[in-house]
Amino acid sequence: MNHPGTQTPEPVAIVIIGATGDLSQRLLFPALYRLFSEGAIAGSLAIVGMSRRGMTHEQFRTFVREGVQRDVAIDAASWGRFAERLFYVSADSMKEADYAHLARTLADVEPRFGTGGNRLFYLAAPPSTYESILTNLGRSELIRYGSRQLWTRVIIEKPFGRDEATARRLNVLVDRVIGEEFVYRIDHYLGKETVQNMLVLRFANTVFEPIWNRRYVDHVQISFVEDIGVGGRGRFYEEVGVVRDVIQNHVLQLLAIIAMEPPAVFDAEEFRNEKAKVLRAIPPVQPVAAVRGQYAPDLVGGQRVPGYREEEGVEPQSPTPTYAAMRLQIENWRWADVPFYLRAGKRLARKDTEVVVVFRQPPLRLFRDYDIAGMDHNVLVLKTTDDERIALRFGARVPGHKHEIRSVTLDFSYRDFGEPEHPAYEHLLLDVMRGVQTSFPRRDEVELQWAIVDPLLMYWAGHPPDDFPNYPAGSMGPKEADDLLRREGRQWRTD
Secondary structure: OOOOOOOOOOOEEEEEEOOOOHHHHHHHHHHHHHHHHOOOOOOOEEEEEEEOOOOOHHHHHHHHHHHHHOOOOOOHHHHHHHHOOEEEEEOOOOOHHHHHHHHHHHHHHHHHOOOOOOEEEEEOOOHHHHHHHHHHHHHOOOOOOOOOOOOEEEEEOOOOOOOHHHHHHHHHHHHHHOOHHHEEEOOHHHHOHHHHHHHHHHHOOOOOHHHOOOOOEEEEEEEEEOOOOOHHHHHHHHHHHHHHHHHHHHHHHHHHHHHOOOOOOOOHHHHHHHHHHHHHOOOOOOHHHEEEEOEEOEEEOOEEEOOHHHOOOOOOOOOOOOEEEEEEOOOOOOOOOOOEEEEEEOOOOOOEEEEEEEEOOOOOHHHOOOEEEEOOOOEEEEEOOOOOEEEEEEEEEOOOOOOEEEEEEEEEEHHHHOOOOOOHHHHHHHHHHHOOOOOOOOHHHHHHHHHHHHHHHHHHHHOOOOOOOOEEOOOOOOHHHHHHHHOOOOOOOOO
């Protein structure tokens, strides 16, 4: 019997709601084209884009091609077969009556391309529209609730809700319209190669699991830092801020994967059960253990870049944070008393997403006659941005007569495999079409993640900052974020 993660997906009609947005053009269509051209998905495929913009089928195909060719070398024959499966419906997803247009298009293309009646809906629309879209899909009977012979699956982008209460309400709606078994809450970071390899690193290697606990680990850092500002997403960012944008989802999912217990069986439910146990053991973030920031204009690379309040769509006196750092605890037997430091921010000195596991320093009296100034803690670094890699820092004796110990690095890059890298959306779209939910957070995970950050967000909303903007563009954030670690004798990893 084939593992579900290796099977060719069944025929399907994919409907992308919000098909003319940046997410669809820049990420979804290139991923679907690559999967199709490589033969990873069945030829019995139809893709229907739905958006309010007026556009013909041919204009839509041109729009899709513009996005694909920015990222992929297009083969004329493959593109021809792919393009003939692209269709467009000009409709308002917020109006129930407009779904009749979508129903007619599906009735036309499904038999033509032999999709077998299976449907996949991708909600690539603003989060504020999710409730209306799900309700309209249910009322129009485009979703076949509970059917296993002709399945319907729905992908929902993050952020899933605005807080715990709205996430719970959305989950109730999901249960009523389609059911938990057929919904896929997508977090594209869970599709990255390094993230998918974290479990293999821990559980397929004897050297790591025995020391992956409070006895040997001093602390853990998770950083999600970007060197760009909000750009044209100012209006969206004003609604969400840095915590809702990346910490509540990406960063807390990384934490759960790093901290989880080994599942008894590697399947979706066991994997998500263990993540949920970690999240349930984390108390809400205390305001005293958190720092917020907002970037100011400054010179970066010799050129002036705008501050957040100068960006398009942003209020002139906006209190929205573009940076946050916080200290969390996991109150269980494995991690008690081990601090987890999280940070995320825009317009910083570098772009990087990494998990840093800092191990306890061994007793060094044995080496009292050595020069150990160049020796630091053993550190394991898992990078998940661009050049995805794993690095281990450890102490080694420097050759010569000096009796000197210095930290050195074992470094592994995914490029060393010599295999082509596949973007996260390819992995995740393929998993959805195969019906594999392992890399998609379950409803309780989402609600638990909100429960961790909600009190902090409520406190910040009731106590507007009086020092914004408080870090210059091109820096590594407000100095208070450094103090968060420094007062406990630690510091953020810088190299």
